[in-house]
Amino acid sequence: MKVAGRRRASTRHATGHTAYAARFVHRTRCALVALTTFGAASLACSAQTDELTGTLRKIHDDGVVVLGVREASIPFSYFDGKGTVGYSQTIALQIVEEIKKTLGMPQLKVHEITVTSSNRTPMLLNNQIDLECGSTTHTVERENLAAFSNSFFQYAVRMIARKNAGITDFQDLAGKAVVTTAGTSDERLLRRLNTDKLLNMRITSARDHSEAFNTLKDGRAVAFVMDEPIVYGFKSTDPRPDDFVVTGTPLGYEVYACMFRKGDEPFRTLVNGVIARGQTSGEAERLYRQWFTQPIPPHGINLNFPLSEQNRALFAHPNDRALD
Incomplete structure (x- = not known):
């Protein structure tokens, strides 16, 4: 994964030849299917691509999903000396896997750009990042600029x-x-x-x-x-x-949530589905224990921050409501 500053070099991802290559691979895959099914599957493949909108269409055409990540939001999203890790970073990567399945692009590239509390929203609105799952608070005021997923942490x-x-x-x-x-x-x-x-x-x-x-x-x-x-x-x-x-x-x-562009219902459905399934299946509680009650990288420190009753209730009833 390319990195900005010392580890993420550029905010211009998968443009030009990369975007063309992604579209070429998709068309080639469709064409090969057509050879074995006398064209029927080719028509279906083209139709599926044409139906994509918003962020999913952008990711498909660019051949890359761009994540906004934090450098020091321990234990949510932070650099451990090797790469970005954390509780919410894990959720972001689970969403990426769902995007790969939805688009039928198992080799979809993932790029990361470091964001701060001040620039994360402008970078989203300027299409420099597609998704940010760090330590961003979902507030009613922020809904004027961006959309927010189901909450993944209350504090x-x-x-x-x-x-x-x-x-x-x-x-x-x-x-x-x-x-x-x-x-x-x-x-x-x-x-x-x-x-x-x-x-x-x-x-x-x-x-x-x-x-x-x-x-x-x-x-x-x-x-x-x-x-x-x-x-x-x-x-x-x-x-x-x-x-x-x-x-x-x-x-x-307040609550933390993933942030993405407004007016993108297909992407909202995908992101919320990943978070809700994790919370109601018990995966979210396991993930919580991993990052808040056990030693974490890079130094094996334990935050000793037990699951609160508020977070337990959130996991039982996933929702995307701001608390302010």
Whole structure:
């Protein structure tokens, strides 16, 4: 898998000769079938291709599916030194397998592009990525720009602070420097809290989660406000995890979902089918245990984050509702 920056080199995928080759292979496959069935199958193959629309048509014609992935959203989507891994990355790859079956393209190529909280939606709208399953919150406001799958994780918004800082709840942040990640729903919640409660916090919005946590570690902020599983991930993977505490009355509860382009019902049906089958079959709970209650790569750290009753209920009743 090609990578951007140190590992993903380009956002221009499968254009020109690659797209032509994909279409040529498909036409050749149809033609070979026709030779053995006197043309009937050839007509069916052409008709099936003509019926494709939206994202599935784009993927078919380009011969590649482009995934937006995160670099440090542990344990959802992150780079482990070899490639992208994680709980939601696994779900994304399950969706890719379903796309391959639906299109009859077992050799379909997969390309990854690293996205951030700030650029993931523009990259989707500009057709630079086809699907993003990382740690993106499904909100009602975001439905104006993008479509969201069935939720695959429910969580609380809290904060991480140094244990010796004396921070236990959000009122303790009054007048202090606080960091969050730019372009997230958490940033919106934190700024609203600051205004509503007149806390006079000095809020910094970091480019990504890693930069935000480093701001806390360097002492430039007393707390990092973010999704609870994300901050648990940073705490668990830090060389000195006992120096930090995850704390605070939840600012709210939200859900993660995969994001794709609006107005694409065939693609929505495919994606939701994969997620719902995993949740009702027990596969989602097994996947949860793998990434949240067992050692994970690259250092074998265990987040020790048991399945919540909210997530158990979500798995029993798959849905694509925002919680805000």
